[in-house]
Amino acid sequence: MTHPHRRPALLATVPVAVAALLTAADPALAAGPVGSSGVGDPYFPLAGNGGYHVDHYDLTLRYDPGSRHLDGQAVLTARATQRLTRFDLDLHGLKVTGLTVDRARAEHRSDGQELVITPRRALRKGQQFRITVTYSGTPGPVTDPDGSLDGWIPTDDGAFVAAEPQGAMTWFPANNHPTDKSSYDFTITVPEGRTAVANGVLLGRRTEAGKTTFRWRQAEPMAAYLATATIGKFQVEQFTTRDGIKVYNAVDPREATAAAPVLEQLPSVLEWESRLFGPYPFRAAGSIVDRAPQVGYALETQTRPVYDRAPRLSTLVHESAHQWFGDSVSLTSWKDIWLNEGFAVYTEWLYAEQHGGDSARQTFDGLYALPASDPVWAFPPGDPGSGAHIFGTPVYARGAMTLHALRTAVGDHAFFRILRAWASEHRHGNGTTAQFERLAERLSGKELSRLFQTWLYARGKPNQP
Secondary structure, eight states: OOOOTTSOOOOOSOOHHHHHHHHHHOHHHHHSSBOOSSOOOSSOTTSSOSSEEEEEEEEEEEEETTTTEEEEEEEEEEEESSOBSBEEEEOOSOEEEEEEETTEEOEEEEETTEEEEEOSSOBOTTOEEEEEEEEEEOOOEEEOTTSOEEEEEEOSSSEEEEOTTTGGGGTSOBOOSTTOEEEEEEEEEEETTOEEEOSSEEEEEEEETTEEEEEEEEEEEEEGGGOOOEEEOOEEEEEEOTTOOEEEEEEOGGGHHHHHHHHTTHHHHHHHHHHHHOSOSSSEEEEEEOOOTTTOOOBOOTTSOEESSOOOHHHHHHHHHTTTBTTTEEESSGGGTHHHHHHHHHHHHHHHHHTTSOOHHHHHHHHHTSOTTSGGGSSOTTOOSSGGGTTSHIIIIIHHHHHHHHHHHHOHHHHHHHHHHHHHHTTTEEEOHHHHHHHHHHHHOSOOHHHHIIIIIOSSSOOOO
8 A cells, every 4th residue: 555645755274373363362262163253463353253264255246336335245165264153254334135154044143343143053163165145235435543544435436445454344244354365256237337347357248238247356365455346437458468467457537648657667567576576476467547536545456456546656666566565475464564565665665776766775864864753763663553553654664664774784685585585485375574584584694683673663763774
């Protein structure tokens, strides 16, 4: 995510870290027959759910931009990770009109953002099962702790759908934490003349009786917050890069002139980032450029970032870098958000350095020259302290400074080897700051605990190494 404009300067198996978070949240629930109402994330304790992993989401949506009414059906193919007599999904602001577990009607009730489900028969540990939820309503965004909006955000011609960190639950029932990654199919029906853009590869479109249905498939694992179903009047461009990546760009005509020269550079940006970080991790790429002035940020929705306006080149570089750092390699806890944002900002610095702009060292020095009272030093990026701070300036700027301090300490050869290994070893999975620190020490042969302690966790302005 790029900084909101009002801020200064945005697998097939359940990861071990999920179980660790769950046990930390409530050991009794982790061991019992009831799935917990959250995975124990310290900043968003109700995010995600315990007791199962979702392998696949099949989402069928019908949206009318005029009435802003949504009808949905979500079919979740899941696997129980413990014996379950009851479990939750995250769903906010929509009415459930039908729910089955393995085709048998299941009891359900809403409790805040929790959809509490009691199947007719208990689920065995290891059992694969299918949840079908039919729902409807007028979706809207949630307000995050920092005051920004995310989720289903209506626009004058459709909806801007950007779900970091909480908003997936505003438009489909989800196991809404980055540690639960799944494949997706989307079938989205909108009035003829509108375009519905989701993640992955476009499988087809069909128009009849004044409605157009779009079918999309995201085959590689994806966290729920990275899903999108953005709808509007878009100019569409499709092509395949020389590396075989299917590109789909959807642009609001009002933003087309400003967006065109930036989007033209997407293939070269992806090629450049692939040389730095390793092969692009997905089959599809592209951009959604909407006109959504009430949003104030762009988001790295998987394979196809969504922009609230025509992006600058630096923003395109930033959101594209997230395809490696944030999308393919995802968080285990939201307090580690610097692993997403610090990496994406440092990619901006590297791009400028290698394309005729300031060197990364010059950018680092310019930030370090800021006084100790500047917001960049307001809190340590390795643990921002609350959900209200996860998109604050230190996470972005000081997170990037941490990477430059690492580069200075280990040298360019080891540094870029570390970045490539991080993207490779955690591809389509999750990672933690501690794992990154251990990787950096292993590949550099240096003891780096003091460096990371200084730049990620020390309060106030660090002493420059």
